[in-house]
Amino acid sequence: MRAVEAIMQCLKAEEVDVIFGLPGGANLPTYDAIYDSGIRHILVRHEAGGGHAAEGYAKATGKVGVSLATSGPGATNLVTPIADAMMDSVPTVFITGQVRTDLLGTDGFQEADITGITMPIVKHSVMIRDPRDIPSAIHEAFHVASTGRPGPVLVDVPQDLSRADIDYEPITSVDLPGYQPTTSGNAKQIRLAARALANAKRPVLYVGGGVVNSNASEQLRELALSDKFPVTATLMGLGAFPAPHEQWLGMLGMHGTRAANYAMDEADLIVAIGARFDDRITGKLDEFAPHAKFIHIDIDPAEISKNVPAHIPIVGDAKDILGKLSTEYKALNAEPARMNEWWSKITGWREQYPLGYEDSADSEIKPQFMIQEMLRVTEGQAIVSSDVGQHQMWTAQYYDFPEPRRWINSGGAGTMGFGLPAAMGAQVGCPDDLVVCLAGDGSLQMNIHELATCADNDIPVKIFLMNNGFLGMVRQWQELFWDRRYSAVDTGKHPDWVKLADAYGATGMQVTDKTQLGDAFKEAIETEGPVLVDVRVTPEENTYPMIPAGQAARDMVG
Amino acid sequence: MGDPGTKEVFRLEDLEATGGRLMGRKHVLSILVENEPGVLARIAGLFARRGYNINTLAVGPTDDDQVSRITMTIDGAEHPIDQVTKQLHKLVHVLKIRDLDPNESVRRELALFKVEADAHVRQEIVQLTEIFKGRVVDVARRSITVEITGDDEKIEGFEQLVRPFGLIEMVRTGEIAVQRGRAET
Numbered sequence: 001m002r003a004v005e006a007i008m009q010c011l012k013a014e015e016v017d018v019i020f021g022l023p024g025g026a027n028l029p030t031y032d033a034i035y036d037s038g039i040r041h042i043l044v045r046h047e048a049g050g051g052h053a054a055e056g057y058a059k060a061t062g063k064v065g066v067s068l069a070t071s072g073p074g075a076t077n078l079v080t081p082i083a084d085a086m087m088d089s090v091p092t093v094f095i096t097g098q099v100r101t102d103l104l105g106t107d108g109f110q111e112a113d114i115t116g117i118t119m120p121i122v123k124h125s126v127m128i129r130d131p132r133d134i135p136s137a138i139h140e141a142f143h144v145a146s147t148g149r150p151g152p153v154l155v156d157v158p159q160d161l162s163r164a165d166i167d168y169e170p171i172t173s174v175d176l177p178g179y180q181p182t183t184s185g186n187a188k189q190i191r192l193a194a195r196a197l198a199n200a201k202r203p204v205l206y207v208g209g210g211v212v213n214s215n216a217s218e219q220l221r222e223l224a225l226s227d228k229f230p231v232t233a234t235l236m237g238l239g240a241f242p243a244p245h246e247q248w249l250g251m252l253g254m255h256g257t258r259a260a261n262y263a264m265d266e267a268d269l270i271v272a273i274g275a276r277f278d279d280r281i282t283g284k285l286d287e288f289a290p291h292a293k294f295i296h297i298d299i300d301p302a303e304i305s306k307n308v309p310a311h312i313p314i315v316g317d318a319k320d321i322l323g324k325l326s327t328e329y330k331a332l333n334a335e336p337a338r339m340n341e342w343w344s345k346i347t348g349w350r351e352q353y354p355l356g357y358e359d360s361a362d363s364e365i366k367p368q369f370m371i372q373e374m375l376r377v378t379e380g381q382a383i384v385s386s387d388v389g390q391h392q393m394w395t396a397q398y399y400d401f402p403e404p405r406r407w408i409n410s411g412g413a414g415t416m417g418f419g420l421p422a423a424m425g426a427q428v429g430c431p432d433d434l435v436v437c438l439a440g441d442g443s444l445q446m447n448i449h450e451l452a453t454c455a456d457n458d459i460p461v462k463i464f465l466m467n468n469g470f471l472g473m474v475r476q477w478q479e480l481f482w483d484r485r486y487s488a489v490d491t492g493k494h495p496d497w498v499k500l501a502d503a504y505g506a507t508g509m510q511v512t513d514k515t516q517l518g519d520a521f522k523e524a525i526e527t528e529g530p531v532l533v534d535v536r537v538t539p540e541e542n543t544y545p546m547i548p549a550g551q552a553a554r555d556m557v558g
Numbered sequence: 559m560g561d562p563g564t565k566e567v568f569r570l571e572d573l574e575a576t577g578g579r580l581m582g583r584k585h586v587l588s589i590l591v592e593n594e595p596g597v598l599a600r601i602a603g604l605f606a607r608r609g610y611n612i613n614t615l616a617v618g619p620t621d622d623d624q625v626s627r628i629t630m631t632i633d634g635a636e637h638p639i640d641q642v643t644k645q646l647h648k649l650v651h652v653l654k655i656r657d658l659d660p661n662e663s664v665r666r667e668l669a670l671f672k673v674e675a676d677a678h679v680r681q682e683i684v685q686l687t688e689i690f691k692g693r694v695v696d697v698a699r700r701s702i703t704v705e706i707t708g709d710d711e712k713i714e715g716f717e718q719l720v721r722p723f724g725l726i727e728m729v730r731t732g733e734i735a736v737q738r739g740r741a742e743t
Contacts, residue, residue, distance in 0.1 A: 119600060120607050124650045129595070144650060178592060178653045199570055268570055293573045302644035309575035 003131045003161060004033035006168040007095070010138035011039060013170060016066050018042060018057065018428055020050035024070025025110060026097030029162040042428065042457055045449035047074050049421040051081025052447065055090045056422030059408045060383055061429035062215060064146050065090070070097040072110030075156070076117065080415055082152045083121040087412025088236060089213055091150035093141045098127065100160040115156050123151030124179075131164035135171050143174045148181030149300040150213055181299060185316035185324060193271070193295045193312050194328035197229075200269035202291075202342045205229050206252065206281075209236030209411065210274015210298060211318050212404040217241070219322035220273065226326050227336055230346055232260035234275050235392075236411045239401035249346065250355070253281040254547050255393040258353035261553035263346055264289050271295045274318045277307040278412065279549075287552035297321050353545070355397050360538070363513040367391065367466055367537040370517065371398035374436065374464060377521040382434045383408060383426050387419035387443030390472035393543045395438050417446025423461045424454055434525060437463045441491055442471040448500070454530040455505030462524050463506075463532040465497060468539045476542045501532035510534040582635040584613075586658040586665060586735045587643065588743050589628040590620070592651040600649050601628065608645060610637045614667070614710075614732035625653065629734045631710075656743055658735050663743075665709040665735040670695070671716065674724030675702040683723060690716050701726060709733070 001009075007030065011019070018040045023031040034041050044050035047069040054065030069078050075096040085092045099108040115127045124144045126137050134157065141153040197203060211220050211233075217240050224231050224247055231241045232252040241248055250257035252264055264270065270292045275281070282288040285307065296303075296310035297318055304313040314321055357368040371394050374382070380400050385408040386392040392409055401407045408426050410418040423437035444465055454461050475489040501508030507527050511520045517535065524531040544558025591597045598617060605612055613631040620627050632642065643655050658665075675683050680702060687694055687704045690712065696703035706716050710733060717728060737743040 115596065116599070119596075119603050123648075127595075176650055179650045195568060196570060196573065199568060293570050294575075300648070302641065302648055305576060306641060311573035311575050313576055 001166065001168050002029065002033065003134045003157075003164050003166050004029045006135050006166060007138055007157075007162075008033050008037040008039065009168060009170070010135050011066065012037070014064065014139070014142045016064070019066045019068055020044050020053040020057070020425065021068030022047050022050060022070070022074060023068075024074045024097060026071035026099055026159045027068060027074075027095075027157070027162070028097075029159065030068065030095070030097065030157070042453060044421070044453050046447065047077035048080055048417070049424075049447050049450040049453065051078045051092075051094065052084070052415070052418050052421035053425035053428070053450070054092050054094075055081060055085050055088075055418075056385060056408050056425030057429040058090050058092055058425075059422070060405050060426035062405065063091070063429070064142055065092045065425060066095070067092065068095050070110065071099050071114070071159075072112045074110075075114035076112050079118060079121070080413075082118050082154065084410050084413040084415045084418065085152035086121045086123065088410065089150045089209060090152065091146040092152045093138075093145050094152060094154045095138075096154065096156050097162070098156045098158040101129075101158045102160070104158065115154065118154055121152070122154050123149075125154035125156070127156040128158060128161050131161040131166050134161070134166065135168060136174065139171050140174045140176060143176070144179060148179075149210070182301070182315045183299070183317040183320060185297070185314045185321035187324070189312055189314045190321060190324045191328050193314060193325055194332055196269055196293065196295060196312060197227075197271070197325075197329055198332040198334035201338050202266060202268040203229055203339070204249075204263050204267045204270050205231045206264065206270050206272045206275055207231060207233040207237040207240050208273065208275025209234065211237055211240040212274075214274060214299070214318040215404075216274075216317075216319035216322050217404050219319050219326065223322050223326040223329065226330050227334060228339055228343065230263055230343075232256070232263065234278070234281060234411070235396055235409065237275065238396060238407045239404040242402045243400035249350075251396050253278075254283070254549070255397065255543055255545065257355060257397075258545055258556055259346055259349040261547065261556060262349050264292070265553040266345070267292045269293050269295065271297070273297045273322065274299070276303045282307065283547045283555075284550055284552045357541075357544075360514065363515060365511070365514045365517055365535060365537045367394050367468065367541050368398055369514060370464070370466055370535055370537055371395050371438070373517045374438065374521060375399050377518050377525070378434060378436065382406070382436045383430060384436050384438055385409065385419050385423035385426055386438045387440045388414045388416045389440045389443060390468075390476065390541075390543045391438055391440040391466040393473075394466075416440075416443040419443060420461070420463065421447050421450045423463075424450055424459050427459045427461050435461050437461055439463055439465045440472060441465060441467040441469065445495070448504075451501065451504040451506050451530060451532070458529065460528065461530050463530070464521065464524070465532060465534050466537055467497070467534050468537050468541070469493075470539060473543070475540070479540070479542070481548070497532060497534035506530040506532055508532050508534065510536070512536045584660060585632050585634045585639050586660060586663060586733060587630050587632065587646075588656040588658055588735060589630070589646065589652060590654040591626050591628060592653060593619075593624050593626045594651050597626070597649075597651045598628070600651065601646065604645055604649065608641075610642055614730070616732035616734050618734070629732070631733055656737065658737060658743070663735045663737050665733050666707060667710060667713055667731055667733040669706050669713045669716075669728060669730040670703060671706065671720055671728050672701055672703045672726040673720045674700065674726060676700050679723055683720060686716070686719055692716070
């Protein structure tokens with residue numbers, strides 16, 4: 001059969017039910033095969049939208065997201081989603097068309113060395129050189145993308161090879177001798193970790209996106225509740241532990257809660273689970289958690305002791321390790337009272353420094369209030385996708401995620417424009433859920449064209465636009481650290497968002513009065529199809545609290 | 559990585575950190591890779607991106623035509639070697655990495671030295687070459703080219719000795735190495 005038909009067979013064997021993509025010259029054969037493959041294809045309006053949609057789908061469902069693009073500019077438009085998927089460990093497979101093999105290296109029309117360009121930002125990539133390798137390459141791509149520490153895999157298929165006739169035999173296993181991720185944690189190390197926990201007087205569980213990726217929330221909860229361990233999470237880890245909860249300290253890091261950051265600062269034992277001690281967490285590395293010993297659980301050995309030397313490293317799948325760790329810990333019958341003093345301290349911080357803001361005296365909508373209203377109206381049950389900036393941090397602070405895979409955002413890469421296409425992907429993956437895109441007015445326009453995709457494909461994403469007329473986070477930094485010299489952060493008066501929504505075939509609404517906000521959200525949710533609610537919020541509100549970049553947790557301001 | 563042999567402890571204070579430290583010695587990494595296009599680019603790219611310096615690099619086939627060996631030397635005082643090897647291991651085409659202790663391995667490099675040599679110093683250079691068990695591979699009216707094989711210390715020793723004559727150029731292959739004894743590298 002034609003190689004492209006073999007690709008479809010492989011995708012079906014991998015249980016792919018949807019592809020986000022955009023055709024072009026070099027992947028015409030692939031699109032010809034899609035035509036009657038039975039696999040749902042969603043035509044995006046820009047390849048970056050397709051890439052982020054695949055990410056959103058993967059983050060919401062836990063399955064591999066798939067995105068297609070043609071050669072040259074089609075492929076280079078995927079660079080940002082690929083980089084984003086790498087930073088946040090999102091299982092994704094990108095299949096790009098490439099020019100014919102006789103044109104390779106000749107600067108042919110729409111030729112770009114996409115495997116070369118993406119080399120530093122993929123988990124793995126391959127350019128097909130022999131059409132007979134295509135089926136194994138596709139299966140290997142899914143295997144590598146979804147196992148170990150997940151990530152993006154690129155398969156680049158030259159146009160002539162995709163048309164070649166090959167013998168297709170279904171492949172049931174992959175053979176990659178150089179790729180053998182460790183999944184099972186070392187028993188001795190787990191026992192040691194349990195003993196360390198039993199001896200800790202001021203422990204903290206520091207949870208990252210790895211717990212979400214590993215579907216280990218239940219095991220995390222079991223460990224946390226096996227005693228009274230305080231839990232904090234990174235931006236990527238939100239939802240891994242149910243919020244609100246008496247043991248939940250809130251997010252940590254640059255815009256985390258004081259309780260979480262101060263707890264890290266004074267802890268004697270920190271258990272990092274699927275987290276990587278990013279600079280947004282540690283601040284000034286030399287002064288990070290100065291009293292703590294570290295148990296570091298991660299499936300990627302290279303993360304262990306990369307930024308912070310671990311005392312008890314445990315390589316493996318968080319789900320496996322946390323389950324065993326709970327069992328080992330319970331067997332030790334540790335004395336819960338040893339943490340009494342620690343909890344009275346934590347409770348003190350919580351009472352003294354709750355998250356808060358000064359609400360407006362008039363009808364002005366404070367951005368934090370907007371998130372609280374969204375939480376109230378959705379009853380915490382929405383899948384929330386965000387863009388990047390202040391609105392993202394406020395959502396992370398004020399929206400309580402009761403379970404994992406409900407918070408879809410771009411953490412490591414901080415990709416503006418991620419929110420809408422990711423929400424689209426999440427909605428396609430979870431058609432029965434309410435999916436809200438909590439966008440910023442700076443970010444939303446970066447991929448606004450996907451609103452047309454949503455309208456045309458009946459993808460009923462609700463966009464709640466936090467419109468402050470600024471590139472808000474940059475403005476905040478200019479206000480705080482650059483003498484209020486507002487350089488290039490005013491996003492102006494355009495577009496007219498209601499008209500824009502209308503033009504794209506969505507429903508547009510605008511809210512300027514806080515007393516009408518909740519009802520507007522309700523109306524948006526009840527309206528069929530995609531809706532954009534333009535919410536005018538306080539233009540110059542700062543995201544607090546904050547650890548200024550490069551400073552320590554105890555230097556928090558605001 | 560799973561079992562670094564940490565002591566069984568009861569007191570948190572007794573726990574010691576692992577990894578992340580610089581280990582001052584020179585490291586010879588012997589890396590077996592799948593013989594696939596772009597493998598060297600991936601490794602070079604990884605080093606460039608993470609800011610690691612490669613001192614020497616030698617690439618060649620092995621007894622298995624599906625597998626190539628890359629031998630590289632890096633300075634452990636500049637880079638945390640465990641990070642370097644762990645990052646390398648993440649490349650799917652990297653099959654095996656051995657961090658060879660220079661004292662526990664046989665290392666060889668080939669170097670060509672082109673030295674200024676008119677008639678009256680030529681004999682002196684030839685004598686030095688013999689002492690170093692090298693070979694004269696080219697003689698011209700005003701220069702002589704010598705081949706030396708050995709570990710880096712021997713080659714650098716020879717370089718120091720001939721430099722005063724006027725070293726026109728030096729070409730080195732980069733070290734290759736093999737583990738001493740029966741064990742496979």
